[in-house]
Amino acid sequence: MSSGEPAEADPLDRLRDSDVTLIVGGLAALYLAYVLVGIVAGLSPRGIFATITQLTLLITIYAMLTLALNLHWGYTGLFNIGIVGFMAVGGYTFLMVTMPVAEPAARSAGGLGLPFVVGLVGAVVAAALLGFVVGLPSLRLRADYLAITTIAMSEIVRYFYQSNAFQEVELGGILLGTGGGSGLVGGYTTPFDTYVYDAGWFEGVVEFVDTTFQISGTLGPNIETLFDALVLVVVVVGFYWLLKRTGESPFGRVLKAIREDEDVAGALGKDTGRFKMKSFMLGCALMGLAGALYVFFQLGNTVNPTVFRPRLTFFVWVALILGGAGSNTGSVLGAALFVGVLFRGPLYLKNAIENLVEFPDAPDTVAGGLSGFLSLDPVPFIAFLFDNMGSLRIILLGVVLIVLMKRRPQGLLGHRTETAAAVPLVPVETATPSSVAGSDGAEATDGGRVDTGQVDNEGVDGGGEGS
Amino acid sequence: MVITSVLARGQTVARSGLSTAVEKPLETVLAVVGLLIAGDFVVALLVTGGLGFAEVGQLAKNGLMRGLVIGLAGVGLSMTYSILNFANFSHGDYITFGAFAGWGVTYLVAGFGEADWTNLLLVGAGGGVYGAQLGISITGTPLAVVVGLVLAGATTAGLALLVDRGIYKSMRDAGGIPLLITSVGVAFALRYVIALSYNQSVRGTTSTDIPTYQLPAIDGTIGVNAHDLVVLASAVALMLGVHFLLQRTKLGKAMRAMADNEDLALVTGIPTERVVTWTWVVGGALTGVSGFLLVLWRETINFRIGWVLLLLVFSAVILGGIGSIYGAIFGGVIIGLTLELSQIWIPTDFARASAFALMIVILLVRPKGLFAGRSTA
Numbered sequence: 001m002s003s004g005e006p007a008e009a010d011p012l013d014r015l016r017d018s019d020v021t022l023i024v025g026g027l028a029a030l031y032l033a034y035v036l037v038g039i040v041a042g043l044s045p046r047g048i049f050a051t052i053t054q055l056t057l058l059i060t061i062y063a064m065l066t067l068a069l070n071l072h073w074g075y076t077g078l079f080n081i082g083i084v085g086f087m088a089v090g091g092y093t094f095l096m097v098t099m100p101v102a103e104p105a106a107r108s109a110g111g112l113g114l115p116f117v118v119g120l121v122g123a124v125v126a127a128a129l130l131g132f133v134v135g136l137p138s139l140r141l142r143a144d145y146l147a148i149t150t151i152a153m154s155e156i157v158r159y160f161y162q163s164n165a166f167q168e169v170e171l172g173g174i175l176l177g178t179g180g181g182s183g184l185v186g187g188y189t190t191p192f193d194t195y196v197y198d199a200g201w202f203e204g205v206v207e208f209v210d211t212t213f214q215i216s217g218t219l220g221p222n223i224e225t226l227f228d229a230l231v232l233v234v235v236v237v238g239f240y241w242l243l244k245r246t247g248e249s250p251f252g253r254v255l256k257a258i259r260e261d262e263d264v265a266g267a268l269g270k271d272t273g274r275f276k277m278k279s280f281m282l283g284c285a286l287m288g289l290a291g292a293l294y295v296f297f298q299l300g301n302t303v304n305p306t307v308f309r310p311r312l313t314f315f316v317w318v319a320l321i322l323g324g325a326g327s328n329t330g331s332v333l334g335a336a337l338f339v340g341v342l343f344r345g346p347l348y349l350k351n352a353i354e355n356l357v358e359f360p361d362a363p364d365t366v367a368g369g370l371s372g373f374l375s376l377d378p379v380p381f382i383a384f385l386f387d388n389m390g391s392l393r394i395i396l397l398g399v400v401l402i403v404l405m406k407r408r409p410q411g412l413l414g415h416r417t418e419t420a421a422a423v424p425l426v427p428v429e430t431a432t433p434s435s436v437a438g439s440d441g442a443e444a445t446d447g448g449r450v451d452t453g454q455v456d457n458e459g460v461d462g463g464g465e466g467s
Numbered sequence: 468m469v470i471t472s473v474l475a476r477g478q479t480v481a482r483s484g485l486s487t488a489v490e491k492p493l494e495t496v497l498a499v500v501g502l503l504i505a506g507d508f509v510v511a512l513l514v515t516g517g518l519g520f521a522e523v524g525q526l527a528k529n530g531l532m533r534g535l536v537i538g539l540a541g542v543g544l545s546m547t548y549s550i551l552n553f554a555n556f557s558h559g560d561y562i563t564f565g566a567f568a569g570w571g572v573t574y575l576v577a578g579f580g581e582a583d584w585t586n587l588l589l590v591g592a593g594g595g596v597y598g599a600q601l602g603i604s605i606t607g608t609p610l611a612v613v614v615g616l617v618l619a620g621a622t623t624a625g626l627a628l629l630v631d632r633g634i635y636k637s638m639r640d641a642g643g644i645p646l647l648i649t650s651v652g653v654a655f656a657l658r659y660v661i662a663l664s665y666n667q668s669v670r671g672t673t674s675t676d677i678p679t680y681q682l683p684a685i686d687g688t689i690g691v692n693a694h695d696l697v698v699l700a701s702a703v704a705l706m707l708g709v710h711f712l713l714q715r716t717k718l719g720k721a722m723r724a725m726a727d728n729e730d731l732a733l734v735t736g737i738p739t740e741r742v743v744t745w746t747w748v749v750g751g752a753l754t755g756v757s758g759f760l761l762v763l764w765r766e767t768i769n770f771r772i773g774w775v776l777l778l779l780v781f782s783a784v785i786l787g788g789i790g791s792i793y794g795a796i797f798g799g800v801i802i803g804l805t806l807e808l809s810q811i812w813i814p815t816d817f818a819r820a821s822a823f824a825l826m827i828v829i830l831l832v833r834p835k836g837l838f839a840g841r842s843t844a
Binding site for chain 1 (some may be wrong): 664778
């Protein structure tokens, strides 16, 4: 599977290009739409910039979660709807490890005071361990039972962190704790503060940007967000690479075999329980890492239990189904579409429209809105819906999920086929003059199916993507 | 299985060895834990006097009420789970819908003329109308409560049927998991349509003055109010009704046949689509009534009550065994009692966690539930 063979290098590069093109193109279209809407509505450039950096940050978090979920559901067929549970464990562990040790006189709990990186490792390990504990008995259950078990587990985790019972726990002389209902506040100097935000070079950059664009006030906080987002983009690339490699490896092929038919995989001598457990733990570990990064970057190094409501889990599911289960590229695109269009889009649009036109005062209740129809006046109802955009977008999200499941259950990119072969099949099987000599190879890479219907030369290299 | 064992005897042996090693100690540990809790309970109650009978009785009464509501909602969930083969995650929001629709009617009947009728129908979403002010209770406004109860069932049955026609009907062969995911979409859409219509505030629904009776316990009294009795009476009546429906009518026989084996039912000439329709109607009606009773009992309403209850309803259904009506009711009562009685040992924060833990344990040890093998009977 290495790119050593010259015959393979070309289509392989093309495929990689096409995946990258899809993601970059999708994101570019999304950003362009945001900028255009902002310009048309006359939003301030600073506001548009702030929106886009925030958007990127959230997209990266969702992309990580969706990629991890894709390993569970898309590759292995494990129906995990306890994502928030693993995120919560990751986020809390991260803060409890990195927060400074509480002063002896302090009334609130502190942490272990260990370095930032140790906190991330702790988050990964803790989430993986929880995955082990949950998975050990439950991975052999039916898909719907596994679903109910995982969501119940995630609620138990949330109640655990919410409870006042573990608000402060003395452990070997150190006052640790979950903070109960009010959560934890990091409030310490992180390496990011020392080496980035407060460092001379960063202030230089901010000053340069401020003087170049001459926008009233400083863009400092927004540039900090942009920096965070770029860091997270690198992490997402890492996730993508790791999961793509996992999917293409022999290990990944076994996972897909389990997804398709666990009995057959077992009959071929694979210890399916072990494979499922490894896949589950890896995915959980990644969810834990995403949870820690969510807490650090999105929540400003604070955490409280209400963040980890089950709806977050279902948001990630919507992103995965939108993008197409089984496709890493689809997962990233699904996350971008979910956050950009379904989650943040309506609110941004509302903001933009409010900037353009003056809406009449919205009625308090739906009855007030509907009564307008008696006099054939739809404005009150529209104003009412507009005023409740927060609810409306969740309704939209539900409807999108329903329509997707009915019309296109494979999502945007879930239609790709793949072969199970470990070695390149194309030169051997399709040694016809046209495909060998046809050096531009574009048709072959895009649609060239060998007549057995089994071998798809796109899939040989891009085995990572399956429906 | 023969081929499996021939091809991969090593793994199979290793796995079965592992699974017995995992399963048996688990069950042993659970049995020991159960005995310890029961022993502690008896000792505290009878020997040391750490627990009072009245205290336990009060918790048990609350647990029973909560359990009956959960069980009633569970019957509907259990029926669709066994007959249509999917875990309906929008079931919780059917509960909420029934509660709001029913209470809107109750408000309207109780407060007709006292306030704007649209505001009454929206359970006071516009503000200024409260259950306490309307004096709603079973003794104060019996007609309003009964009409609301009936209409809660009727409208929820209608909603369930409508959703089935519009969404699930064309997906009958899609399989359990796609249907489950679709039902999550239905849940989100429905919950926020409710939030949009009835707004997101929490409000009190009943009169503050409900007749309460003190039942004597050995070392005190247990307070039971009129609404507890309404919940008890309605739940028991409906459960008997479902029992009669399933055991004595042709429809009930067809439902049981379908839950057992759908293909066989179809071959035998059972009009499966019509049975599915009636399943939604009966299940939906019970769910709506349970939502109404839940609000009557807890005296407040908000747009999340059903969603929050959903996992407990799932717990009840799984505990009793999917498809079993008695199982759902029994499971509901067990879950309700667990929620309340667990407070004797662990902080209240963990009441729900303990109920979920109980469900997970059942799934692991006896995934077919306590009433295993008695589908819809």
